[in-house]
Amino acid sequence: MNTAQEATRREVIAQYGVVGEPPEPDLEGLVHLAATISGVPTAVINIIDDRHQHQIATVGIAPSVCTREDSMCAVVFEDAERVVVSDARRDERFARNPFVTGDIARIRFYASSPLVTPGGVPIGTLCVFDDDPRELTGEQGAALDVLAHQVVDVLELRRLARELRRSNEALEGFARQVSHDLRNPLTAISGFLELAVDAPELADAPVAARAIERAEAAADRMSTMLDDLLAFARIGGVPPTAVRVDVADLLEEIQDDLHAALGETGAHVVVSADADLEGDRTMLRVLVENLVANAVKFAAASGTRPRVEVRVERSASGMRLIVDDNGPGVPVADRERVFGLMERGQNVTAPGLGLGLATCRRIVEAHGGQIGISDSPLGGARIWVALPGSRRFEPVAV
DSSP, X not given: OOHHHHHHHHHHHHHHTOTTSOOOHHHHHHHHHHHHHHTOSEEEEEEEOSSEEEEEEEESSOOOEEEGGGOSHHHHGGGOSOEEESOGGGOTTTTTOHHHHSSSOOOOEEEEEEEEOTTSOEEEEEEEEESSOOOOOHHHHHHHHHHHHHHHHHHHHHHHHHHHHHHHHHHHHXXXXXXXXXXXXXXXXXXXXXXXXXXXXXXXXXXXXXXXXXXXXXXXXXXHHHHHHHHHHHTTTOOSOOEEEOHHHHHHHHHHHTHHXXXXXXXXXXXXXXXXXXXOHHHHHHHHHHHHHHHHHHHHXXXXXXXXXXXXXXXXXXXXXXXXXXXXXXXXXXTTGGGSTTOOTTOTTSSSOSOHHHHHHHHHHHTTOEEEEEEOTTSSEEEEEEEEOOOOOOOOOO
16 A cells, blocks of 8 residues: 555545535435436445545445445555446455455445546545346446546535635634734724814815825725725625726725825826726725736836826726736736735845735636736736626615
């Protein structure tokens, strides 16, 4: 027995989370179908680890566990091919097996198709059997193979769902912590701003009064954003509402929030929108703000006066958001990697922690869209976002 292979198999089986759990209805449906197609009374989905065979779904018998040494399927499942035996008493692989001799059962007809993961790891079988000798036609055998593939598909979906739940639980915990850590200082800032805006000295200082008004508005928007981001994490990244979003309106808010950065760098931001975007307004605002802030930041860091052009246009499949800049651009080799968490490509001295584009990808994918990078006619990078259209809309609260 190869220890490394068995360790890999144990790990894969654990990821599916089916051993020791109640049978999945989808798996029960597949074993019923296998028995019907094969014309036998009994069908089983067996998961086989280094010590035991676990029957995780059955028809014709109650689910049980036996040692790997007693298992018929354990003899053949690693060969990863269909096995058909019309009378197990006449097959040297099974003739002395307790499931054949009568010590456990009196199986005569036996057929199985292997369960092989997408990574090529055999983990068990879809098995059909009968107490009487019989044959399996070619069509029945092929159908058994198809059903075995379907079993693996169900297991993969279960694994992905488990991973998504864990990921979303971790995300929600992180979002709660961030929300908690930011809420107190944000409340304090809002309180100081309220005191400042009421100060009589501001009557003769219109510039300062306007600055405080902007700060108050930014604090309110940040509070709303924290609430919405926490809700976003709780629902696993699915936007709670779909509305029409005017990008020009978003850019007005965003430029207010980025007022200091835009002023310091002399950045010029232009927006051209032939149509509205469609999706969750808060999430799309975070998306556009990240893209604009990134464009300004990297252009300024390269010594260029930033120019950013934001455009929304219709496409055959929905909507396209395009953000062009005149910064240093992104090398082709880095254009996928920079969307990962904590990644900044080859520019390791770039400002920031490398979280912005990862956030953008999550928002875009939550909307069922795609995001990518290409060369910009302005000389820098073009970030494009493709979003599906034809959503149901709810009115935007103004």
